[in-house]
Amino acid sequence: MTTLFDSFRLGELALPNRVVMAPMTRVRAAAGGLATPSMAAYYAQRASAGLIVSEGVQPSLIGQSNPGTPGLHTDEQTESWRQVTGAVHTNGGRIFAQLMHGGRVSHPDTTGMRPVGPSAVAAVGDVFTPAGPKPAPMPRALETAEVPEHAASFGHAARRAIEAGFDGVELHGANGYLISQFLSSNANLRTDRYGGSVTNRIRFAVEATTAAVEAVGAERTGIRLSPGGAFWGVEETDTPALYAALLRELDRLGVAYIHLEATMGEEVLLPLRRAWPGTLIMNPVFPMGPKQTDRAAADRWLGLGADLIGFGRAFIANPDLVERLRAGLPIAPVDEATYYQGGDAGYLTYPAYQYTA
Template sequence: MPSLFSSYRLGELTLPNRTVMAPMSRVRAAAGGLATPSMATYYAQRATAGLIVTEGVQPSRVGQSNPGTPGLYTDEQTDSWRQVTDAVHTNGGRVFAQIMHGGRVSHHETTGLQPVGPSAVPGEGSVFTPSGPQPMPVPRALETDEIPEHVRSHVDAARRAVDAGFDGVELHGANGYLISQFLSSNANLRDDRYGGSVTNRIRFAVETVAATVETVGATRTGIRLSPGGGGIWGVTEDDAAELNTALLTELARFDLAYVHVEATTDEDVLVRLRKAWPGTLIVSPTLPGGPKQAGRAEADHWLGLGADLIAFGRGFLANPDLVERLRSHLPLAPADENTYYQGGDAGYLTYPTYQHTAA
């Protein structure tokens, strides 16, 4: 079994260890969806990760899910990200941008537009808006001839990401957002070539991956999936094993940088998906009860089951030196949930590295 701290070749990158900083929304962008100096510091502080995947970055105005999130669809946004990629690279890190189209997980108060989705089925729960949490509205079902426009928005954002200095992009196909909605058996009720059968429901994901690979290259393209849906924003995949096996079979021909899966379904299904996917597999362990941080035990478990890289989310929030803490069996600091999305530098840039005390 490989060690969490052994190097790994990912496309054209050599990762010094097998830890990945998972994408996590922090809603600290400036007006206009611009990346900020604080964001540059935040990611640079965590550059000892084998790979950093940023928070979700909207590829279009209608694709924005929450207020305060960054974008990659204007020249000004693209320019603003260069300070982030420069800071990470200066600190010796590697960073992919996660491209996230919210689809139905959005609100007109945030974007000024009616959210769109594969079908006119609202998500479950409330979404953040400038005036506070609001129930998710009924999205407008995309017309068949509109769908290529949303493929292109992902591709254009990927091109901008590379222009801004990112090492690659991760397409967000998980957690109930647009690609996940098309994969879903309850958010996608279409009867055209993008709905119904497994073959049709994976089509949007496959077309988006294919177009992104054509534009920025396979070694710069990854995708994140949450097999089964995990119930996030009300999305489910009743046929998780069949659907995700079919999807990975199609994606295998593109020789992607990686597939990143969350442990949102039974372990035996994920092991089957490992066998179906010939390339690099990143696993984000999901623990019962939610807030507990994944650590070395969970990482070693999934490495033993065939994962190549392990993504840590909450652990990296409060532990910018997470890799060294895991390597040296040091305690992990807990993250303050009250500061996840409040803005400002408190609970963002203020977590220290481990302080050793004299014996």
């Protein structure tokens, strides 16, 4: 029987266990989207994970969703990440950069530009800005001729990620951001080759993934997906057919893995597992829901055919999460008030488990 603590081969990487630190926005970057020494320490503390996937990193300025997030589109940003990847590797870990284009989930106060999206349809809810939450603005619909440059930005950022020392990249195709917006049937009202049919709605995701594959190789490229997830007001029609078609194209590209969130029931997710011949990272619980991924949920999905298991919030307060899971130690609770407040409190201040005599 497969366990969380069995090794796994992911492309050229030998993972010592099947625990993945899932990407989590922590908004601790310096001005200009630069990675910091504190970020290096944060990821290095968690290097015992089989694989770390970084927080979302914008591949372009217009792709930035939240203030305080890091980028991979300037020379300075690329150089700043070397301290992070170097610290993780020194501690024996492996790290992929998650490339995240926010699309319509952004604000001019954050980027100085009007957000773009597949169509002129605003996201539902407030977005973060330097002055606090504000209603999501109306995005500008991308012209057909503009769409390829946004797909290409994932390739440019992927190349920079490898230059910065990352072991690979994960495209953020989930949670209502730009790739997810193109997959949507209500954020994407286009009538050109990027909208309407299933074939057209997956086109941007395929082009963005192709750009990354061509830049750094399929074995270094993964993608995260949230089938049916209604984040920021996105909706999808024909979800099973949509993702089955997308997985066929991703298989053709030979990507290293897909990273699925449990945003629908097993009646949808299990057929996707059976349809996907490659490596599957599974997040077994609904993102940001009341329940966090635990050992029982992880074991269940390993039994259902997942290869690797993503743990998100549990890693925030438990830098030694792998050892806690292995030894059956208590999982420390996280202080949600410190998720996005900046600074080292609630970031570098969670200790490893303290054994008592």
